[in-house]
Amino acid sequence: GSAQNVVSPPSAKRFTVMLDWFPNADHAPLYAAIAHGYFRAVGLDVEPVVPAETAEPLKLLAAGKVDMAISYEPEVLLARDEGLKVVSIGALVQRPLTSIIALGEQRISSVAQLAGKTVGTAGIPYQTAMLHTTLQHAGVSPARVKEVNVGFNLVPAMLSGKVAATLGGYWNYEAVQLRLMHKHPLVIPVNEAGVPTYDELVLVVRENEARADGQDLRAFMQALTRGEHAVRAAPAAAAKLIVKANPSAEERLQLESIEQTLPAAQPADASDPYGWQEPTAWATFANWMYSHGLLVHNPNGGLPPFTNEFLPGQGI
Amino acid sequence: MNAARDAFAGRDAFAGRDAFAGRVRAFLPAMLLAGALAGAWELYADFSGVQQDLLPAPHAVASALWSNGGSVWRNFTVTAEQVLLGLALALACGSALAIAIHLFPLLRRAVYPLAVGSQAVPIPVIGVLLVFWWGFGIFPKLVVIALICFFPIVVSTVDGLAAVDPEQPKLLRTLDASRWQAFRFAELPAALPAALSGARIALAVGVIGAFIAETSTPSSAAYSGLGREIIDNISSGFQTPRAYAATVVLFAFAVACFYALALAERVLVPWHARRRGATA
Amino acid sequence: MNAARDAFAGRDAFAGRDAFAGRVRAFLPAMLLAGALAGAWELYADFSGVQQDLLPAPHAVASALWSNGGSVWRNFTVTAEQVLLGLALALACGSALAIAIHLFPLLRRAVYPLAVGSQAVPIPVIGVLLVFWWGFGIFPKLVVIALICFFPIVVSTVDGLAAVDPEQPKLLRTLDASRWQAFRFAELPAALPAALSGARIALAVGVIGAFIAETSTPSSAAYSGLGREIIDNISSGFQTPRAYAATVVLFAFAVACFYALALAERVLVPWHARRRGATA
Amino acid sequence: MASTGYPPTQPGADPLNLWGNAREGSEVPTELQSRPQPADRRRASGDAPAVAVERVSRTYHGEGGTTVRALADVSLHATGGELLAVVGPSGCGKSTLLELICGLQQPDSGRVACAPAVLMPQRDLLLPWLSALDNAALALRIARVPRARARAQASALFDELGLDGFQQARPHELSGGMRQRVAFARTLLSGKSLLCLDEPFGALDAITRGEMQEWLARTLAAQPRTTRPTASTALSRTVVLVTHDVEEAILLADRVAVLSRRPGRVVAELAVEIAHPRSRTDPEVLALRERALSALGAGEPL
Amino acid sequence: MASTGYPPTQPGADPLNLWGNAREGSEVPTELQSRPQPADRRRASGDAPAVAVERVSRTYHGEGGTTVRALADVSLHATGGELLAVVGPSGCGKSTLLELICGLQQPDSGRVACAPAVLMPQRDLLLPWLSALDNAALALRIARVPRARARAQASALFDELGLDGFQQARPHELSGGMRQRVAFARTLLSGKSLLCLDEPFGALDAITRGEMQEWLARTLAAQPRTTRPTASTALSRTVVLVTHDVEEAILLADRVAVLSRRPGRVVAELAVEIAHPRSRTDPEVLALRERALSALGAGEPL
Numbered sequence A: 001g002s003a004q005n006v007v008s009p010p011s012a013k014r015f016t017v018m019l020d021w022f023p024n025a026d027h028a029p030l031y032a033a034i035a036h037g038y039f040r041a042v043g044l045d046v047e048p049v050v051p052a053e054t055a056e057p058l059k060l061l062a063a064g065k066v067d068m069a070i071s072y073e074p075e076v077l078l079a080r081d082e083g084l085k086v087v088s089i090g091a092l093v094q095r096p097l098t099s100i101i102a103l104g105e106q107r108i109s110s111v112a113q114l115a116g117k118t119v120g121t122a123g124i125p126y127q128t129a130m131l132h133t134t135l136q137h138a139g140v141s142p143a144r145v146k147e148v149n150v151g152f153n154l155v156p157a158m159l160s161g162k163v164a165a166t167l168g169g170y171w172n173y174e175a176v177q178l179r180l181m182h183k184h185p186l187v188i189p190v191n192e193a194g195v196p197t198y199d200e201l202v203l204v205v206r207e208n209e210a211r212a213d214g215q216d217l218r219a220f221m222q223a224l225t226r227g228e229h230a231v232r233a234a235p236a237a238a239a240k241l242i243v244k245a246n247p248s249a250e251e252r253l254q255l256e257s258i259e260q261t262l263p264a265a266q267p268a269d270a271s272d273p274y275g276w277q278e279p280t281a282w283a284t285f286a287n288w289m290y291s292h293g294l295l296v297h298n299p300n301g302g303l304p305p306f307t308n309e310f311l312p313g314q315g316i
Numbered sequence B, C: 001m002n003a004a005r006d007a008f009a010g011r012d013a014f015a016g017r018d019a020f021a022g023r024v025r026a027f028l029p030a031m032l033l034a035g036a037l038a039g040a041w042e043l044y045a046d047f048s049g050v051q052q053d054l055l056p057a058p059h060a061v062a063s064a065l066w067s068n069g070g071s072v073w074r075n076f077t078v079t080a081e082q083v084l085l086g087l088a089l090a091l092a093c094g095s096a097l098a099i100a101i102h103l104f105p106l107l108r109r110a111v112y113p114l115a116v117g118s119q120a121v122p123i124p125v126i127g128v129l130l131v132f133w134w135g136f137g138i139f140p141k142l143v144v145i146a147l148i149c150f151f152p153i154v155v156s157t158v159d160g161l162a163a164v165d166p167e168q169p170k171l172l173r174t175l176d177a178s179r180w181q182a183f184r185f186a187e188l189p190a191a192l193p194a195a196l197s198g199a200r201i202a203l204a205v206g207v208i209g210a211f212i213a214e215t216s217t218p219s220s221a222a223y224s225g226l227g228r229e230i231i232d233n234i235s236s237g238f239q240t241p242r243a244y245a246a247t248v249v250l251f252a253f254a255v256a257c258f259y260a261l262a263l264a265e266r267v268l269v270p271w272h273a274r275r276r277g278a279t280a
Numbered sequence D, E: 001m002a003s004t005g006y007p008p009t010q011p012g013a014d015p016l017n018l019w020g021n022a023r024e025g026s027e028v029p030t031e032l033q034s035r036p037q038p039a040d041r042r043r044a045s046g047d048a049p050a051v052a053v054e055r056v057s058r059t060y061h062g063e064g065g066t067t068v069r070a071l072a073d074v075s076l077h078a079t080g081g082e083l084l085a086v087v088g089p090s091g092c093g094k095s096t097l098l099e100l101i102c103g104l105q106q107p108d109s110g111r112v113a114c115a116p117a118v119l120m121p122q123r124d125l126l127l128p129w130l131s132a133l134d135n136a137a138l139a140l141r142i143a144r145v146p147r148a149r150a151r152a153q154a155s156a157l158f159d160e161l162g163l164d165g166f167q168q169a170r171p172h173e174l175s176g177g178m179r180q181r182v183a184f185a186r187t188l189l190s191g192k193s194l195l196c197l198d199e200p201f202g203a204l205d206a207i208t209r210g211e212m213q214e215w216l217a218r219t220l221a222a223q224p225r226t227t228r229p230t231a232s233t234a235l236s237r238t239v240v241l242v243t244h245d246v247e248e249a250i251l252l253a254d255r256v257a258v259l260s261r262r263p264g265r266v267v268a269e270l271a272v273e274i275a276h277p278r279s280r281t282d283p284e285v286l287a288l289r290e291r292a293l294s295a296l297g298a299g300e301p302l
């Protein structure tokens, strides 16, 4: 991976980060920090690993095969519900990216218009729940919408015209693709359609290590923050880095996507540090999942699934 | 030489066991071995410290199977239907193609390489296209399974047809047999055993195919097959035991089909099955 | 009877074509057919109104292949290495298992069913486990490929071994051959052709296997194989031409390997290859 | 088959009507093509030879680049209805000769022109998946005779050949000699006008063989001989009998061709003008036998 | 092999030392087990029979549920060094008998006790992937003789059998008779003390066959006969020769056993006390031949 570009001082400690998906704009800060040697500077030799499927990162994290996993807030809650001792130590993206997307040709302008239509999802239970919530929020009975499990072929499914809309695509990725393809997509982020907001992408580590050696994690977050600044300063350069890490990524898309994502990476309250996780939001979302039967145990008891103590200027 | 005698005797036993009881006895060793392996797995899962969600212990799988029996069963029926229909499709197309290839050498040279290459086409690449053409029904899935299964059948059958004693066609020629009759009387029966091994391979590949088909083409049904159930339980949430439960069912299904085909062989090519046991 | 004569002549030609030039000529029909199909595809893609993103036209694929030649090539080397190593592993394990099964009937009854069932285990289910055991390197991928390839080899070889003329072992017994010698002198050579069809099937399945391996185990390298490239380009929707470009390379690779094996057969079982042509 | 324009005889109810029926004789071609294919053969007419092998040579190119001259400049003729016996040392090209006559091989030089011939190969090539009966009836089935009728005819022949009771046995359940007799029946039932028999009784014991020989002689004697007028000659059956048993040759044949060691040449052609039935103790037979043997023995020793 | 305790002879430099070497004779067991397996056989010693078949019956149960009585209550004995010929009608169980003697089948009733035997099957079972030479040398290779030596020995035998020049040919390139001779060579080279030959010369023409017969007679005559003292008798070679040629039987055998039609019974056992070399024209031979033939002919007709 890109990590090998910088000659590592012997002191540098190997630190494997498993991404949530193949390298894309969401990971720009990480790759920027690697490329600029920010991690080196704090003695970390960070190596990103691309997973085969979306639950893998947390499993391998809990199994001790990687030092950090990039995952989704819902997945973290599920993992803890299953008893995995993992904790989120920072948000890479502060808002839901998951959106309801429909091609322009479908002539759909609101969730309500999905009534009687076919909607494609990735077959992930909590996304199904999101669909139902948004429909109910729009006053449509979920029974009147036909859900189709299209796996990860969300865009092709839409292009094939076999589904009116999909839930599961990201407004900063699939939506951008479609726009670049002049498909004039309608994009409704789930949190704007009745689903409580949550942090789409979070950095997850093992609980015991969060307790024990916070040093590395704190250092990691600092370096990552610098990486984020670098991306903000030079998005084009960041896009190049992504393409370098993932040759099958398309630079134009990555750049577009990076620029769209930058605002979402910032905490709503500017006084909060980069990576901030809003406790109330987490609680609300956890309860939403619980109320939809996605979680077995009541999330309100026990240790919080996240901690901000490793963010710059936090903790201690 | 003891080894020799045992072996010869063993082959007899193998050929001789036609009674049902005998067949059950024949499966005993497999069951014992399976039991032993399950035991080892249980111990490993319980005491090696590997987590449930990486490798659930057999008992966890069993309970998952028990508690989700309903949905597993429904998904199983879906998958079984797909596999069997897909396999039938593959058998029809595969053997037809093999025969054509055998009878018309030009065809062999024209079509065979493409048939080979077709195997290299990843289903996800064309999955969407299939849906675009045929929608969310079962048909695209059958096409996927057939696409993956037909090749073993073609190769084994073509090779089997080519392996006939070269003197036989000579004889049939002097009996004024047409090419087709030479094929029907000499080559086809001679190739049947090979074709059947091809079918057995195709069956095993077909189960893989069903998994690929289900996971790479969209489906609208609530129960859309064991493959989908497995991938959903794997790729989100931490339902690994359920995924393993579904896998166990697939496993049993494959074994059952395989031996069903073995029986079919005894019926279709008795001379062969018997020859197997004819030694010593 | 004309059909007959053509066919017989054809077989001669097929057997006779040993010169390289001949071999090239032998591929002409395939190339023509491929060209024709590509043409049809081009027309369909251009005029049927199906979108690029579902079915890119050949020219789009070609240009994608041209413009991404570098990354496609790098990914190809990765995949090719995996396929060949995996296949070698499968050949070793597969034929060893087949021989053991043949020599020891008890083993047949104990292990065969499990081998069958093993084919039904979806790789994604065990993918994580393999990584847990062997990390992010190439080895887990090889294991996956071998797991998918070894079965065709086992089945064909076992069946080939069982198909020997039952009188042969009798003869060898009176020559005081040990079980092993009877195997080595009579059964093994007789089974080679079948084993080689098995290998050819395994090869085709192996390409599928490589795709599965790459897409169901994590990887840390930038170039992690054509399979990964394809799946990335597919699931990021609008890069279908690039996915197809990679697919074309896989296609060519499979065909090349297949005919490499066919050549190997001419060397390993000359008597068989020649017999094929011996008719008329 | 229908396309070949040469439908093989479909013996009538009498299973021993082995030499074709009138329908067959009705189409008598005027001349023979050289190097004919089984497909477009026409049976020899009148006195025109049913077998015409002229100055034929055949060389095999073995795998190791070795070349084997099997036949050198062999000429043989047999008129319709004649029984020509061919004897010769092992490996002198007898089987090759028959394959040439049947059009299964092409000569390197020379000319072969024959009536539609059926071959009884040296190795009985019985099909393991067919019962003995169905193996014998193969030719009939190929000629699209309904299975029941085909089996009936074959079965009748089984009695004649002493195979009764083994109709349903699979080839691997038969003894060597029984297999050979099944192959013999298969050949007879083909209804072709020219029979090429490659050591048909090689695996039979003296007694059974004697019976077979008598039986064949009777059958052939019962058919019109070459002295008859042309039209009916077309009905007569020609036999080329390759045998390693000189006595057998003398007992059965109208003429005996003796081949030399490889490369096979015709070193002697003995006409056998002895009335049937012939006895092996008949002095004429013994005399001829000695002549044939000496002709055989001629040529360098092994 | 080493485990079997019976290492087959490894002929010395002289390829025609076909009856084993001293090492073999040195281990002479005291008695024979009944129903022995090839593995644990010991060769017959002294005047103890090398072949002891006592009141043996064998019935085959065919596939169609049909049962075929092949042998009924057959008793045969051959002492070391003897050549026992077996003649009988086709299908009377001769091959079955040989398989019983070689331990490839077990009798339904009765007792078989024989020296370690090698079978030359009726169908030459040459391996298509081996050259003629390697096929002949198979037994030696199995006995772990180095390839070069094995080939040298086989090659020498090729000259004797008139196969010179075809060492490298693949079986399918050989004529029927040549294949049979290769199989014959393979059998001789096994170095076993008991040879079971199933129609070894069936596919050979009169001349070649005559040469083979003489050759075999010479070879066997050259070895110690049963009249010799025990110890060296162990070195002598016993032959059971199944043939359909009565003359051949008379010319070669010390005794001729005539079997009846199926189910095979021993209807006559003729001792042949004629000095070698025997000529087919010798009146004694002719007389015996007639006796044997009449014995054969006896029994209901086909």
Ligand SMILES: Nc1ncnc2c1ncn2[C@@H]1O[C@H](COP(=O)(O)OP(=O)(O)OP(=O)(O)O)[C@@H](O)[C@H]1O
Residues within 6 Å of the ligand: D060, D061, D062, D068, D069, D070, D088, D089, D090, D091, D092, D093, D094, D095, D096, D097, D122, D244, D262, E172, E173, E174, E175, E176, E177, E178, E203, E205
């Ligand atoms: N397919 C072949 N390839 C190479 N050589 C061959 C082939 N067939 C036959 N021969 C050679 O041609 C010669 C004649 O063979 P053929 O079978 O005609 O002899 P034959 O007269 O039938 O002998 P036999 O009486 O033993 O059957 C033999 O030397 C044989 O080695």
Ligand SMILES: Nc1ncnc2c1ncn2[C@@H]1O[C@H](COP(=O)(O)OP(=O)(O)OP(=O)(O)O)[C@@H](O)[C@H]1O
Residues within 6 Å of the ligand: D172, D173, D174, D175, D176, D177, D178, D203, D205, E060, E061, E062, E068, E069, E070, E088, E089, E090, E091, E092, E093, E094, E095, E096, E097, E122, E262
């Ligand atoms: N495997 C078998 N299954 C059933 N019947 C068999 C089997 N082998 C032989 N027979 C029967 O046993 C009888 C004797 O067979 P065998 O081969 O011993 O005869 P044979 O004396 O060798 O005849 P030939 O001289 O023709 O070789 C035959 O009637 C045959 O049909």
Ligand SMILES: [Mg+2]
Residues within 6 Å of the ligand: D094, D095, D096, D122, D198, E175, E176, E177
């Ligand atoms: Mg011959």
Ligand SMILES: [Mg+2]
Residues within 6 Å of the ligand: D175, D176, D177, E094, E095, E096, E122, E198
């Ligand atoms: Mg026999």
